[in-house]
Amino acid sequence: MSSSLISAKGKHPGESVVPFRRHEPGSQPDSFYPAYRATRLRAPSQPLIFLPHTLSEVTGPVFGHSDIHPNDEDLTAQHAGEPLGERIIVRGRVVDGDGHPVPNSLIEIWQANAAGRYAHAKDSHPAPLDPNFTGTGRTLTDADGFYSFVTIKPGAYPWRNHDNAWRPAHIHFSLFGPAFVTRLITQMYFPGDPLFAYDPILQSIPDERARQRLVSKFDLETTKPEWALGYRFDIVLRGRESTPFEK
């Protein structure tokens, strides 16, 4: 048993565990948020147990170009024809808590079509499916942390959480970053959506400034003339605590 430990250390000499910073209060949603009905039976009732980071928490899976296929980042080019709806470009940069880019990192997205319907067997919203739109994409961030998707603007849709409940238009984002603890699954919203105030999923984040971090911004620079509007959505993953040498 001890020999395997030695080989683990010997394989990557000098590897030390630099922990990741913890979240600031109010910057992440509460797990238990009764207005979002499903949390009532699915959020833990016991306090979480604080886990000092070990090698298990500061490492994470690595993905590469073999995990990506052509057209994965253009959701309008995955079928014979073009999907209906408003074509858009979503572009942004993934950085860590110190503002350093997170390169070569997998981003996966999924979304409803322009009518607010997911291409999913369990979505029973009576809005049309679009044979030219699946609504899934993936890409890797480039060396400077940038990513870009071409898609169509998703529609709002009803979800039965409460009377007359509608989700604001959103795109689901999944990111890994470098470690088990940098894993992030979130949703990107569109600026000025009147449904924000009525959406318990967004409102589960206590701090208004934190909620605003999920709202993309219209971006003329990303917008392509005569072709598509551009939205900018930057994402910040957790950064590491500084080491004594960095101070």
Next chain:
Amino acid sequence: MDFTPTPSQTVGPYLHLGLTDARSIGRLAGDGAKGERVWLTFRVLDGEGVPVPDAMIEVWQADCEGIYAHYDGTGDNAAFRGFGRLATAEDGSCTFETIKPGRVPGPGGGVQAPHINVSILGRGILKRLSTRLYFAGESANAADLVLALVPENRRATLLARPDLTRSGYWLLDVHLRGEGETVFFDV
């Protein structure tokens, strides 16, 4: 500039579309992977003990020698990438085929007991729940410094038990809330 991390949101009920329909990984260990092959069945249950049919489980683990494939996955055990993810079925369960992990370095120069790092995501889960799977009956558990953080009367919630009907199969129920609630970690 403000570099406060982006808030989490629920993965929602249609996670399969983006994450598991075409992209699930239930088999972490390819044919050439070294080590003791095991099958881990998780079952996710809600606060009323009802199976959760629309959750997703992700696992991250070291190989049989206690090495995480977090560099480039091209080491001498490249058949093992250490990451898996599956959606739960109607009965709340999913099963990973993998290798029993070795021991990885722990705090204070020690080693940790064999464990799997686990994330639970799903509708009604606004931020990822983190837990660990340990193997019941493993002698190293007694000295594991992470298990020692857990009140003794709740440790069993992290211990997979062997399926006595099938060799190599292990079972772990994840209770999201209430009776027998699983220990979740603040990572």
